[in-house]
Amino acid sequence: MRPSRSKQLGLYVIVLLGALIILVPFYMILVNSFKGIRESALFGMGLPTEWLMSNYEKVFEQGNILRGFKNSFLLAGLTTVCVNLFASMAAFVIQRRNDRWMRSLYMTFILGLIVPVSIVPTIRLMDMLGIKGTYFSMIMYYTAVLLPFSVFLLVGFMKQIPRELDEAALMEGASFFQLYTRIILPLLVTVLVTVSIVVIVSVWNDFFGPFYLVTDSTKWTIVLQIFNFVSLYNTNWGVVFAFMVIVVAPVLIIYLLLQRYIIDGLTAGSVKG
């Protein structure tokens, strides 16, 4: 059943209009990042009368951008390792044992999916543990926050890996550790890619965590840097737009290259196929 020609055209116009609404703000950021202080404050859609690179130079001069990038990469990378490792190990025994203890552990993680973080007591906790403001504390915070979703996803996927594989491996004398590293992990790779994408995007874009938990400006992530930068230089929109381009560009490039995996990743676990 195909809709008529005119109806199809109508539908196409709706989609086109929607896409335009999504794209205009992106275009606005980009085009205004090359304009001078007066022109950029008009937020116009036209091309710059004169293409300036000076906004970008200013951001690099004042923003300690590279340090922010390093911090964001470091946190995103190490959190990805922790979440993948610990969530897959847990999902392995949660799904395989499926006894009372493991079911309650699973339910606890599921609750963690909806419950909001108690951020102020978390600051206190980090203080008491003597790790306040450290990279370690941030990695642990993010790992704890992102574990529920990852465990949920991985347990669902573990169900599809037949137990016969375990039995065969154990029969041949493999230890449980070898079973996990040599049989289970390789079979989980596609889900682990998904988990990694979710973790990287979440950590990179997060403001809430470092805003409360990191006081030392040398450990600020790129998102925290733009917040402080805008608070200081919000009179020069051109520079602010340039900073926005710098924050958004890495994620956007990765997104456009891997869009299929990212869309599948971020929506994974939501629809059962």
Added chain:
Amino acid sequence: MERRRYPLYFSAPAAAIFLVFFIAPTLFGVYYSFTNWNIHADNIRFIGFDNYAALFQEPRLGKALSNTLIFAAAVTVLQNLIGLGLALVMNESIRMRNFFRTVFFMPYVIAPIVIGYVFRAIYHPEHGIVNVILNNVGLGATAQDWLNDPKWALFSIIVTDLWRVSGFTMVIYLAGLQFIPKDLLESASIDGASYRHRLRHIILPLIAASTTVNILLSLIGSMKVFEMVMVLTDGGPGYTTEVFYTYIRSTFSMGEMGYSTAINLVLFLLVTLVGLPVLAALKRREVEM
């Protein structure tokens, strides 16, 4: 094979990290909400229900509560309507479907704080594109100071969030739609079922799983809104766009930690109260499948 042989300690790192860095602070929070913990006091003292008594006296809590609920309800309903509508349109044979899917999903991977900054420019009373367009098409009378007018501020934040999340919702619906067998729809339309009829009796029931997930995700997510509100209005003008997390942030920055923890606990109860029934519905459906 015996299930009990699978070694428990494999779950230990995840369980330990979650216990220490998520559950413990949550439980601490319950305790601290009953203390005078603040930046000026030398030691933390138990003060019973004083924080809560003070909190429920404050009209500001009522504002945060009603704004959070209005925001969550509006975003959840509209996001799902827009997302479903777009998905249905996209599911028809649209050229360049993948391109559009990529575009619609794009805002979801951008930091919400950056989206807040762009929309501050978009809503600018003089030069913002919204008012510029309204003026140019002769609707200048409807132009507003979108973020500073108490009548429009919350609405403008809702629209911004819809811009951010509708594409995500669409993708989930689209995934659900792809599982509907094409011949089922075709035979229904041969039998003379109108589009409305097919939508109600075939499409919607078959994408129920997507709907539940979308509603759960939008409800939970929108009740935890923070960065966008902070950047766009910071709860203002007055408290007309105050939500829980801007309220928590403002009491926290005044050094009232115990008090802000009490606010966090109210949010905790609210999210749990709303989230658990939806989660239960989700589980039930999963069993049926």
